[in-house]
Amino acid sequence: MLTIEKMKEIGANTEEGLNRCMNNEAFYLRMVNLAISDDSFDQLKEAIEAGDLDRAFERAHAIKGVLGNVSLTNLFEPVSEMTELLRSRTDTDYSELLDRMFEELNKYRSLDEEE
Numbered sequence: 001m002l003t004i005e006k007m008k009e010i011g012a013n014t015e016e017g018l019n020r021c022m023n024n025e026a027f028y029l030r031m032v033n034l035a036i037s038d039d040s041f042d043q044l045k046e047a048i049e050a051g052d053l054d055r056a057f058e059r060a061h062a063i064k065g066v067l068g069n070v071s072l073t074n075l076f077e078p079v080s081e082m083t084e085l086l087r088s089r090t091d092t093d094y095s096e097l098l099d100r101m102f103e104e105l106n107k108y109r110s111l112d113e114e115e
Contacts, residue, residue: 002029002112010107011074020069028070035066036108041101044082048094057086075104 004014004025014028021028040063047056060083067076078100085092 002033006111013071013073017071032070033112035070036105036112041105045098053086053089060086072108
């Protein structure tokens with residue numbers, strides 16, 4: 001189960017995220033759950049693998065905004081880095097950033113699966 005305490009342990013800035021959600025913990029956790037269950041992460045990976053940097057930028061930029069709003073800092077960082085590379089249409093190997101993104105994402109998803 002996703003909790004504020006568990007999220008703090010893996011690097012979320014929950015104070016900032018809660019503040020953005022008017023200190024409504026239930027609302028904040030619902031927003032985090034929506035963010036981590038979004039299929040945009042897979043769409044970003046698919047776009048990069050297909051070489052569609054325009055589509056990849058759109059996905060990365062959207063994800064970055066959502067993650068910034070809920071302050072999932074450790075997940076935000078690799079997405080932010082990808083966003084800036086994709087903004088300039090940099091043709092590079094994104095595999096390390098994708099790996100970091102999914103590693104952090106899976107930490108949150110595993111918290112949500114715990115009882």
